[in-house]
Amino acid sequence: MSAAVLRPSGERAVLVELDSLTAAHALSASILAAELPGVLDVVPAARTVLVTVHRADQLSRVATRLQQLAREPGDAAPEPATAAIPVVYDGADLAEVARLTSLSTAEVIARHSAATYTADFLGFAPGFAYLSGLDQSLHVPRLDSPRTAVPAGAVAIAGEYSAVYPRTSPGGWHLIGHTDTVMFDPAADPPARLQAGMRVRFEAVR
Amino acid sequence: MTLTVLDPGGLTLVQDLGRPGYAGLGVTESGAADRRSLRRANRLLGNDDGAPALETTLGGLVLRAEETVVVALAGAPAPIEVVAGGGSTRTGGPVLRLPAGAELRLGVPEWGMRTYLALPQGVLTGRTLGSASYDTLAALGPPPLQAGDVLQAGAGEAVIATVEAEAPGWHGAPYMLDLLPGPRRDWFTDGALTALFAEPYTVTDLGDRVGVRLHGAGLERARRGELASEGVVRGAVQVPADGQPLIFGPDHPVTGGYPVIGVLTDDAADASGQLRPGGQIRFRRRGDW
Numbered sequence: 255m256s257a258a259v260l261r262p263s264g265e266r267a268v269l270v271e272l273d274s275l276t277a278a279h280a281l282s283a284s285i286l287a288a289e290l291p292g293v294l295d296v297v298p299a300a301r302t303v304l305v306t307v308h309r310a311d312q313l314s315r316v317a318t319r320l321q322q323l324a325r326e327p328g329d330a331a332p333e334p335a336t337a338a339i340p341v342v343y344d345g346a347d348l349a350e351v352a353r354l355t356s357l358s359t360a361e362v363i364a365r366h367s368a369a370t371y372t373a374d375f376l377g378f379a380p381g382f383a384y385l386s387g388l389d390q391s392l393h394v395p396r397l398d399s400p401r402t403a404v405p406a407g408a409v410a411i412a413g414e415y416s417a418v419y420p421r422t423s424p425g426g427w428h429l430i431g432h433t434d435t436v437m438f439d440p441a442a443d444p445p446a447r448l449q450a451g452m453r454v455r456f457e458a459v460r
Numbered sequence: 461m462t463l464t465v466l467d468p469g470g471l472t473l474v475q476d477l478g479r480p481g482y483a484g485l486g487v488t489e490s491g492a493a494d495r496r497s498l499r500r501a502n503r504l505l506g507n508d509d510g511a512p513a514l515e516t517t518l519g520g521l522v523l524r525a526e527e528t529v530v531v532a533l534a535g536a537p538a539p540i541e542v543v544a545g546g547g548s549t550r551t552g553g554p555v556l557r558l559p560a561g562a563e564l565r566l567g568v569p570e571w572g573m574r575t576y577l578a579l580p581q582g583v584l585t586g587r588t589l590g591s592a593s594y595d596t597l598a599a600l601g602p603p604p605l606q607a608g609d610v611l612q613a614g615a616g617e618a619v620i621a622t623v624e625a626e627a628p629g630w631h632g633a634p635y636m637l638d639l640l641p642g643p644r645r646d647w648f649t650d651g652a653l654t655a656l657f658a659e660p661y662t663v664t665d666l667g668d669r670v671g672v673r674l675h676g677a678g679l680e681r682a683r684r685g686e687l688a689s690e691g692v693v694r695g696a697v698q699v700p701a702d703g704q705p706l707i708f709g710p711d712h713p714v715t716g717g718y719p720v721i722g723v724l725t726d727d728a729a730d731a732s733g734q735l736r737p738g739g740q741i742r743f744r745r746r747g748d749w
Binding site for chain 2: 263264269282295303306377384440445446
């Protein structure tokens with residue numbers, strides 16, 4: 255794989271820093287596959303994987319194994335799963351995005367639904383995945399003033415990312431559409447529709 | 461065993477030891493803000509350490525026991541008043557027997573933020589992803605208590621146990637919080653590291669279960685630029701662009717984009733669950749900085 259730098263993160267966690275998103279996802283997958291004793295939580299992000307253990311005395315042993323896993327070639331990484339999310343492009347900010355990008359709304363929709371995205375990491379809210387791969391021409395800044403309530407299922411863009419709001423929450427991204435796909439259901443297994451590393455496509459349904 | 465909530469006070473939540481294992485899906489661990497006090501309250505009744513209990517903030521909670529019940533309290537020492545049979549008794553706890561019909565009233569604690577009230581075998585409530593905790597950021601778990609809510613506890617006889625004395629030193633001024641080096645300590649100047657340990661910080665009123673903002677010496681960065689979002693832990697001391705540190709609490713977001721200069725020990729993270737606005741803290745250097 256690649257060089258990994260282990261950075262301390264308290265009595266029961268270590269942050270593993272890698273040189274790319276791909277390496278972070280590959281390490282995260284191999285940690286989960288290795289079922290290391292003592293590991294409590296694994297949080298892949300853009301260039302890091304945070305690993306938490308149950309008890310402080312397990313940390314050094316786990317850290318040694320993380321160094322080994324990071325050095326091993328990532329040949330075991332399976333082809334990432336792809337999720338298709340049907341979208342109705344009727345968002346409150348669709349016209350504003352068209353204005354900001356000097357594109358027609360039809361062209362905004364075409365470019366958003368043409369791309370294949372990667373779930374870089376989850377955060378902000380349960381099941382909220384930061385999806386990279388957004389067409390360069392659609393990179394727009396966040397709203398000057400965030401909305402206090404973005405509806406569940408809202409499909410949004412901001413900066414280099416697109417996302418789907420799993421439930422009603424505050425939010426500062428531009429809303430371009432909505433989906434009826436349930437993004438987070440505590441009773442489902444797994445509870446989150448998207449996981450870090452997955453590929454995502456948005457399909458325009460009208 | 462049944463109790464009725466007559467007044468939830470400022471904020472009363474059901475909390476246990478949280479829901480680890482889902483952070484990769486954007487679900488933080490949550491759980492009691494002061495886990496040591498939750499464990500202590502449970503141990504007083506012979507419950508499992510992590511049985512769901514009530515976490516109430518700055519007093520004001522009023523409960524009525526519909527049947528005779530034994531309860532235990534730990535954490536911020538709220539004055540306790542029991543109203544029964546037309547009379548009122550002030551009591552010190554930590555374990556008390558409430559006769560049927562008695563009201564338990566908690567006043568504002570002398571120090572600290574959160575008082576834990578354990579019931580026999582824990583509060584019986586639904587679990588979300590294995591935990592009865594309410595996560596205030598994600599709104600997962602049983603919602604905050606409201607007047608009129610009915611709490612169910614186990615029917616068994618409480619086993620009143622002897623437990624260790626309340627942890628000392630939590631109410632001294634300033635609080636001392638043990639700090640280990642964080643993953644991004646190299647983002648800060650030597651001067652920032654010196655100031656971090658030399659100066660007391662004041663707890664602002666911008667504090668909740670997500671995090672507590674501090675005010676004091678600004679912490680200067682040694683490098684510019686943006687940090688890509690990365691996983692953070694409870695007790696992480698993150699420094700936003702304005703240089704004023706904040707301590708992540710139990711309902712912190714699973715990832716953050718500002719550098720983490722240090723991380724509290726688990727004990728100090730529990731102590732930080734008792735920080736009250738206007739109070740002062742000092743960080744104590746632990747580990748290899």
